[in-house]
Amino acid sequence: MSADSSMRARKGTLFRRLASNRPAVIAVVVLLVIVVPCAAAPLFAPYNPTAQPDIIALRSQPPSLAHPFGTDPFSRDVLSRVLYGGRVSLSVALIATLVSITLGTAYGAVAGYVGGALESVMMRLLDALLSIPRLLLLIAIFAAWRQLALFPFVVIVGFTGWYGLSRVVRGQVLAMKGQDFVISARALGAGRARILLQHILPNVLTPVIVAAALGVGHVILLEAGLSYLGVGVRQPQPSWGNIIQDGSDQIAHLWWISFFPGMAIVMTVMAFNVLGDALRAALDPRLTPAP
Numbered sequence: 001m002s003a004d005s006s007m008r009a010r011k012g013t014l015f016r017r018l019a020s021n022r023p024a025v026i027a028v029v030v031l032l033v034i035v036v037p038c039a040a041a042p043l044f045a046p047y048n049p050t051a052q053p054d055i056i057a058l059r060s061q062p063p064s065l066a067h068p069f070g071t072d073p074f075s076r077d078v079l080s081r082v083l084y085g086g087r088v089s090l091s092v093a094l095i096a097t098l099v100s101i102t103l104g105t106a107y108g109a110v111a112g113y114v115g116g117a118l119e120s121v122m123m124r125l126l127d128a129l130l131s132i133p134r135l136l137l138l139i140a141i142f143a144a145w146r147q148l149a150l151f152p153f154v155v156i157v158g159f160t161g162w163y164g165l166s167r168v169v170r171g172q173v174l175a176m177k178g179q180d181f182v183i184s185a186r187a188l189g190a191g192r193a194r195i196l197l198q199h200i201l202p203n204v205l206t207p208v209i210v211a212a213a214l215g216v217g218h219v220i221l222l223e224a225g226l227s228y229l230g231v232g233v234r235q236p237q238p239s240w241g242n243i244i245q246d247g248s249d250q251i252a253h254l255w256w257i258s259f260f261p262g263m264a265i266v267m268t269v270m271a272f273n274v275l276g277d278a279l280r281a282a283l284d285p286r287l288t289p290a291p
Helices: 003-019 022-039 078-114 116-130 134-144 150-159 163-176 180-187 192-228 240-250 255-283
Strands: none
Touching (some): 003 022, 078 192, 078 240, 116 163, 240 255
C-alpha cells in the first residue's frame, strides 16, 4: 500500500470513529451553530454592534422580538455584540492556539531529537518558563502595555501557551527516535532534518491535534477572563469577555447582558473539550473499546 493510500485509510478510520461517537457529533453541531453565525456576523447580526440608536428609549431593554438578547445601558443590541464578539474571541483563540502549537511542537521536537547538552539547556529554560504563572504574566504585560492592538495581543497569548505541549512532544520524539524505521532511515543516509520532518513528526501528531482542540477552549476562557478584567480586548471592540463585564455590575437587573455571552463561552468551551477527548480516543486505538 502506498503512503497516500495509507494516509487516506487512516483519515477514513478517524472520520468513522468520530461519526460513531455521539458526544463528538453533538459537539461538532454545537460548534457549527455558534461558529458559523459568528464568522459571518455581518450577515447574521441585526444591528451594528457599536451603534447607539436611542440612548434614552432603547437603553437596558430586556429580550424582545426586536432585540432577542436585549440591549445594554448604551442602547446597543446584545445579540449583535455577541455575534461580533464571538468572531473576535474565536479568532483570538484559533490564532493564538496555532502559534502555541507551532512553537511547542518545534521546540519539543528539536530538544528530543538533538539530545545532549543542547537538550539540557532547552529543558532547563523550559522549566524556568513553566514556573511563571501564565495568567499573572499576561495580566502584568497587558496592564503595563495599555494601548496594545489586537494582533500583538494574540501573538503574546500564543507565545505564552506552548510550554506544556513541548514537553509532551519531546517525550514522544525520544520514544520514536529509537524505533526501527528511524534507524533504517538513518542507515540509508537520510539527514536529521528529513528524519525528523518526514518520519518522526507525522507519528507524534496525536497529542498535538488533541492539544490544539483543547487549547482553543482554554484560550477562549483566558481571553474572556483578561477582557473581563479590562486588560484583554478593549472597548468599543466587543468580545465575549468584555460584554460580560458590561453587565457585571447590574447582573441582578440586567441579567441578559452577561448571560448570553456567558452561555456562548460555556457551550463553546465544552464542545471543544468534548471534541478533544473524542479525537484522543479516535487517534489512539488503545483508548477505543474493542467491538
